[in-house]
Amino acid sequence: MTGMNGEDLELIQELLNEINILRKEKKAVIVSHTYQRGEVQDISDLVGDSLELSRYCASSDAEVIVFCGVHFMAESAKILSPGKTVLLPERDAGCPLADMITAEDLRELKDRHKDAAVVCYINSSAEVKAESDICCTSSNAVNVVKSLKQKDVIFVPDKNLGSYVAKSVPGKNIILWEGFCPTHYRARLEDLIKAKELHPDALVLVHPECRPEIVEKADFVGSTKAIINYASKSSHDKFIIGTEMGVLHSLTKNNPGKKFYLLSQGFVCPNMKKTTLKSVVNSLKEMKYRIELPEEIRTKALRALQRMLEVT
């Protein structure tokens, strides 16, 4: 939002006023993932990582949830809160990683590993969750896998998070799926080497969706919120950040004395950036886009999500 003229600022103020009137009128809460645009994060009742947002949606008594994020996140909110109206402001805000496995793919994999427990990353469709024993997010994946009694564990769809879990829980045989987040995958080891050359005394904080060779070299690996918390509490003052650029918004706002460098300029998720203040206004005005699910799928997917929430 830098480089704006008076007209732009006036327009933004009008949008903010509209959002504030509509959110009261519709008894809505607005929640945002940490990858959202800064101005969208700023109007939200809660900004969080996938786990925090799931917990909040499960316990909130709001009638309407406007979910500024991508489709699987709003879908998870609906699975946890069927009585609420859950709105995704941008219909096409999807997640390519979640689309890398279908329920049919997972059924075939289960047929090949009949004794394995099935863990699905929350970045997956409701149909895939419905086929899984338990869900996980990046912040609880290790604990979720540790909680299972089976030695064989199918982990879908993110192979990088799955590899990180496999290294952290060596007693398990993790069966991976070849999925990946295209935004995290864009960052290469060369980018990290270059960033370290430019900022040799910076700590490297990365998301486990990054390539394993990057995760291996990091000083800290965690979810987006864990990265934000780590940097905020640390006595260090320089950090190389290995996840989507949206986290820089709260990092720079809340830590004025510290410096943050993005590990790769490729860390921009085009789907997360689809939602704007205008989309939030339209969403509240027209009550769109409503997330609806067949009840049978929802109840099966709910089991996997609830089991995850019980573990953490």
Ligand code: 13P
């Ligand atoms: P967290 O929300 O768990 O940090 O993961 C980020 C992500 O995968 C968004 O797609």
